[in-house]
Each structure stands twice: as C-alpha cells, then as structure tokens.
Amino acid sequence: MASLRLRRELTSLIFFLAIFLQAGCLVRHRTVVPQGQKVAKPLLTASKDELIQRIHQVYDPIQSFTIKTDMSPSVGGLFGGQVTDYPTITGYILFLRPDNIRVIGLDPVIHSTAFDMVSTGNDFKVSIPAKSAFIEGRNDAPANSKNKLENLRPTAFLNALLIRPPDPGTVTILQDDTNESKAIYIVMMIGHEGDRYYPIRNVYFDRYTLEINRQKTFDKDGEILSETRYSKWSPHNGIQFPSTIDIQRPKDGYEVVLDINDIKINAGDVTAQKFVLTQPPGSKLKQLEE
Numbered sequence: 001m002a003s004l005r006l007r008r009e010l011t012s013l014i015f016f017l018a019i020f021l022q023a024g025c026l027v028r029h030r031t032v033v034p035q036g037q038k039v040a041k042p043l044l045t046a047s048k049d050e051l052i053q054r055i056h057q058v059y060d061p062i063q064s065f066t067i068k069t070d071m072s073p074s075v076g077g078l079f080g081g082q083v084t085d086y087p088t089i090t091g092y093i094l095f096l097r098p099d100n101i102r103v104i105g106l107d108p109v110i111h112s113t114a115f116d117m118v119s120t121g122n123d124f125k126v127s128i129p130a131k132s133a134f135i136e137g138r139n140d141a142p143a144n145s146k147n148k149l150e151n152l153r154p155t156a157f158l159n160a161l162l163i164r165p166p167d168p169g170t171v172t173i174l175q176d177d178t179n180e181s182k183a184i185y186i187v188m189m190i191g192h193e194g195d196r197y198y199p200i201r202n203v204y205f206d207r208y209t210l211e212i213n214r215q216k217t218f219d220k221d222g223e224i225l226s227e228t229r230y231s232k233w234s235p236h237n238g239i240q241f242p243s244t245i246d247i248q249r250p251k252d253g254y255e256v257v258l259d260i261n262d263i264k265i266n267a268g269d270v271t272a273q274k275f276v277l278t279q280p281p282g283s284k285l286k287q288l289e290e
Contacts, residue, residue, distance in 0.1 A: 041208045043183055048174035051187050051205055055165045058212065061239045062162065064270040065263055067093040071105055072257040083255075089114060091258070093157060100275045101158040118277040119154035125277045126152070134279040137288030143252045151252045160228040160247040163203060163215055170200065183207035191220075198222065212242075224250055237265045 046054075071091040076083035087108040094102040099121060105114045107130075116127040119139060126135040143151035166172050171190040178184065185205040190197055199222055204214035211233050217225045227250070232243035245258040279285060 043178070043207045044210050045207075046185065046205070046210055048172060048187060051174065051185055051203075051210070052165060052172065054205070054210060055163055055187070055203060055212070058240050059162060059164055061266070062095075062097075063266050064096045064268075065094070065241075065265045066267065066270060067091075067161075067258075067260055068262040069093065070259040070261065072259070074255040074257075075253055093161070094270055094274055095158070095161070096270045096272065096275065099155075099158065100272065101154045101161075102275050102277070103152075103154050103157050115152070116277060117152065117154040118275050119158065120275050124154050126154075127277060127280060127283070129280065129283075132280075132283045133286060134283040135286045135288065141288035151249075151254060152256075153252075156226065156247065156249055156252075157256075159217065160215070160226060160245060163212055163230075171197070178207060184213075185210075219251075236263050237267075239265050241265065 069091050070088050072088045073086045074083050075086070089108045090106045090111070092102075092104045094100075099119070101119050103115075103117045105116075106112065107114045113127075113129055116129075118125050122138055122140075124137060124139055127133075128135075139153060139155045143153060145151050166187075166189050171192065173188040173190065175186040175188060176184075177186055183206070185207055187203045187205070189200045189202070191200045192198070198220045199218040201218070202214075202216045203212060204216075205211065206213045211230075213230055215226075215228045215230070219225055227248045229246040230242035230244070233240050234243055235241075241260075241263060243260050245260070246255070247258070248255045
C-alpha cells in the first residue's frame with residue numbers, strides 16, 4: 001500500500017511539474033530596455049585599470065582649448081527648494097596647462113561683458129563691469145555672497161571641464177552599479193590622512209558605451225561639492241570632448257549648463273598673456289580672505 005501511495009504521489013508531482021513548465025502557461029518572457037533607449041543593448045565590461053586609462057585618454061592630450069558656448073545659469077536650492085533660472089548668455093572659455101582658465105560671459109541684451117573671471121594657480125580674479133566690482137582672492141576662499149552668481153569661481157569650470165585621472169597615492173575602487181534602470185561603472189577615488197579615509201571624487205561610466213557621463217567631487221565630510229554631467233561626446237582634433245556639460249554646485253547654490261557651439265583644442269593660439277586680468281579704472285576692489 002505504501003509503495004502504491006508513493007507511486008501515486010510521484011505521478012501527481014510529475015503531472016503538476018509538467019503543467020508548470022509549459023511555456024505558454026505560467027512562464028512569461030520579457031525584454032528589459034534601459035531608460036532612454038528604444039532597444040536593449042549589450043553591456044560592455046572593463047576593469048578598473050582600463051577605465052582609468054579612458055580618463056587619461058580624454059585628459060592627457062589637452063594642452064589648451066578655446067570654447068564658445070551658451071551658458072544657462074540657475075541659482076537656489078538645487079537639491080530641494082526654489083530655483084531661479086536666468087537667461088541663456090554667450091560665453092567664452094580659455095584654458096592653458098597646467099591650471100590657467102578664463103571665463104567670459106556676455107550680457108544677453110547688449111552683448112557687453114557681464115563678467116570676466118580668471119584663475120592662475122591658487123588665485124582668482126573676477127570683474128563685474130555692471131556693478132563696477134573687481135574681486136580678488138584665493139580659490140579656496142568661501143563662496144558666501146548673497147548674490148549667488150557672485151559665487152562663481154573659474155576653478156569650478158576648470159574642475160568640471162577637465163576630468164583628471166587619480167593622483168598618485170590615491171586609493172581607487174571600482175563599483176558596478178547596474179540594474180534594470182541603469183548600467184554604470186563608478187571609479188571611486190579615496191583620500192586618507194593617517195587612519196581617516198574620505199571620498200575625493202567619483203567618475204561614472206556608461207556601461208553601454210564606456211563614455212564618462214558624470215563626475216562628483218566631495219569635501220572631507222563627504223558632502224557634495226560639485227556634480228557634473230556630460231553628454232554628446234564627439235571628436236575635436238582627434239580628442240573626445242562632451243558637447244553638453246551640466247555643472248551643479250549645491251553648496252554654492254548655483255548651476256550652469258554649457259551647450260558648446262565651437263571648441264578648438266591645442267590650436268596653439270592660447271598664450272599666458274590671455275590670462276592677465278587687470279582692475280578696470282573706477283571699479284571697487286573686494287578681496288576675499290581664505
């Protein structure tokens with residue numbers, strides 16, 4: 001009897017398994033399409049060293065550039081709160097190694113200079129002709145003006161436009177952040193002082209193209225200093241460069257979106273003299289302390 005009952009139970013189990021495994025019955029197939037894509041694409045794989053080499057490929061060849069761009073600034077609580085969007089203006093950005101940068105913005109109506117910013121080394125200067133203001137200070141001086149646009153620093157543009165490889169001695173970690181909605185590699189750069197470790201910078205790679213699509217920098221408490229997004233990479237003089245760059249500075253209270261109209265890389269026409277900014281006669285000098 002026990003043997004007969006066992007055979008019946010096995011027969012019933014096989015019967016239900018057969019029904020369960022029938023393709024058209026309970027099992028369904030679906031295709032996962034990532035956000036922003038119309039069809040599924042295969043994921044690309046890369047090691048940490050290969051991704052760091054890709055950073056070198058977009059950073060190392062650049063010795064200088066001249067950019068003409070549309071600048072769309074916004075101020076306010078970028079991560080929650082009221083945000084004010086300002087009219088898009090025409091801007092020019094010049095860069096020369098190792099760390100010289102000049103950013104000029106034109107008034108959207110009369111096309112005169114709205115601001116002119118220069119950073120060379122550890123110091124910066126800003127001229128705001130409409131307010132007869134001229135600001136000098138160190139790049140690490142606090143950006144605490146009530147007028148958030150006065151908190152613009154040329155080094156903020158420099159650190160966003162150039163994606164630097166990890167410094168020697170920096171700890172690097174590779175994280176794979178992939179799920180149904182995104183597919184990202186993150187190269188995390190970690191600094192340390194004695195036994196204390198803290199985040200420095202993260203560089204994000206799209207796993208469908210291995211292009212860099214974001215960069216975040218942090219202070220030593222782990223708070224976000226800047227978040228920059230990159231899109232529409234294209235070659236210029238054989239060097240890849242993004243055509244749209246969205247710079248967010250949440251602690252400084254502003255965002256600037258750059259839509260690049262023209263860029264010349266390593267054209268040989270950017271000299272040190274183009275980074276000399278003198279105080280206009282009659283303007284008021286304001287010096288920022290560290």
